[in-house]
Amino acid sequence: MAAKKKEIAMITRQALGVTVEPTQKIEKIYVPTKTKKTEFLTGTPKEAAAKLVEKLKFEARVI
Amino acid sequence: MKILVIAEQRQGKWNNSSFETLVAAQQIASAGSATVSALVIGKGVAVLAGELASKNVAEVLLVEHDLLDAYTPDGYCAALKQVIESAKPDLVLFPHTYQVRDFAPKLAAMLGKGMVGDCVGFRSEGGKLIFVRQMFQGKTAADVTFTGAAPWFVSFQSGAFRADQLAAHPNGKAPVNAVSVNVNAADIRTKPLELFKEAKSAVDLTQAPLIVAIGRGIKAPENIAQAEAVAKAMGAELAASRPICDEGWLPMERQIGSSGQTVAPKLYLALGISGAIQHVVGMKGARTIVAVNKDQNAPIFEIADYGIVADIFEIMPALTEELQKAKG
Numbered sequence: 001m002a003a004k005k006k007e008i009a010m011i012t013r014q015a016l017g018v019t020v021e022p023t024q025k026i027e028k029i030y031v032p033t034k035t036k037k038t039e040f041l042t043g044t045p046k047e048a049a050a051k052l053v054e055k056l057k058f059e060a061r062v063i
Numbered sequence: 064m065k066i067l068v069i070a071e072q073r074q075g076k077w078n079n080s081s082f083e084t085l086v087a088a089q090q091i092a093s094a095g096s097a098t099v100s101a102l103v104i105g106k107g108v109a110v111l112a113g114e115l116a117s118k119n120v121a122e123v124l125l126v127e128h129d130l131l132d133a134y135t136p137d138g139y140c141a142a143l144k145q146v147i148e149s150a151k152p153d154l155v156l157f158p159h160t161y162q163v164r165d166f167a168p169k170l171a172a173m174l175g176k177g178m179v180g181d182c183v184g185f186r187s188e189g190g191k192l193i194f195v196r197q198m199f200q201g202k203t204a205a206d207v208t209f210t211g212a213a214p215w216f217v218s219f220q221s222g223a224f225r226a227d228q229l230a231a232h233p234n235g236k237a238p239v240n241a242v243s244v245n246v247n248a249a250d251i252r253t254k255p256l257e258l259f260k261e262a263k264s265a266v267d268l269t270q271a272p273l274i275v276a277i278g279r280g281i282k283a284p285e286n287i288a289q290a291e292a293v294a295k296a297m298g299a300e301l302a303a304s305r306p307i308c309d310e311g312w313l314p315m316e317r318q319i320g321s322s323g324q325t326v327a328p329k330l331y332l333a334l335g336i337s338g339a340i341q342h343v344v345g346m347k348g349a350r351t352i353v354a355v356n357k358d359q360n361a362p363i364f365e366i367a368d369y370g371i372v373a374d375i376f377e378i379m380p381a382l383t384e385e386l387q388k389a390k391g
Contacts, residue, residue: 023177049381
């Protein structure tokens with residue numbers, strides 16, 4: 001293959017005359033820690049629905 | 064350190080995330096020794112500058128020019144570059160609005176600086192400011208620091224800070240200083256035409272205290288009636304994630320998310336919504352978030368206060384019944 005024999009040209013930043021330095025740095029990449037505590041409601045659909053209505057009415061007091 | 068917050072207004076009306084960014088600035092200032100200035104740019108916006116002056120800021124910069132009446136990236140950048148060169152802030156903060164996405168990177172580049180966009184928070188460690196931004200649609204976070212010389216440019220995601228934590232000025236008002244700028248009509252290469260609303264909204268979801276939202280999990284348009292029944296029993300408005308509106312199952316005006324509306328109701332009940340970041344940015348400000356999804360690993364549970372891992376088709380009728388019972 002002709003492509004295999006081709007010379008791979010390496011171009012450096014200096015050769016291009018690029019003098020700009022990076023302005024920022026990524027210090028760390030991580031999986032974000034969850035800040036909210038989710039309360040899971042379990043049981044049969046009817047039980048879970050009843051628990052939810054109870055929570056929304058008396059705990060969160062939004063309905 | 065000097066912090067400058069670029070507040071955003073359009074036709075004399077605030078973009079409310081400006082105040083969230085001001086809160087971010089106040090918090091950064093209290094974590095170290097810094098002063099906060101706020102800037103309003105436009106034409107005939109002195110009243111808005113006065114409003115900013117009532118907040119806890121050292122000064123308000125008022126940048127007015129005939130050519131800044133309507134927003135253009137060229138006009139804003141030309142003006143703000145001059146202000147930044149004369150005021151010499153160390154940190155320039157923006158709310159991450161559509162307009163900011165349009166001009167802030169250009170402004171930073173004009174000054175030979177970088178910008179860390181769409182940040183969700185900050186930390187101060189050993190006198191060094193670290194900005195936190197999301198990557199891969201919020202699946203990972205990255206800590207980013209600036210390495211070059213100030214000024215540094217940062218924008219904060221909408222909802223990252225709470226505008227109701229904004230501190231008022233401790234004794235009356237901060238001084239408002241008008242800054243004159245040179246802007247030439249020849250430098251402005253675009254001409255904004257009339258603003259228009261894409262669709263006349265029959266319903267204003269931003270004002271709804273209770274919202275029931277459906278996602279792909281609803282499966283078919285004929286199933287929407289079940290979600291409507293839940294909404295009706297609760298006295299809530301019905302909303303949806305993008306796929307539902309793209310399919311035309313609900314009108315576009317009921318779409319929540321980055322390409323729809325941003326809401327912050329008392330209660331947001333997400334039914335069969337996985338919680339892609341594009342949806343989450345539109346509703347994470349809700350006071351109480353409830354998620355029902357059969358996939359226990361759905362990202363919506365990350366931000367939910369209450370979660371039910373179940374089939375929505377089993378929960379919806381049960382919930383309607385319980386709600387009706389509760390209302391008596």
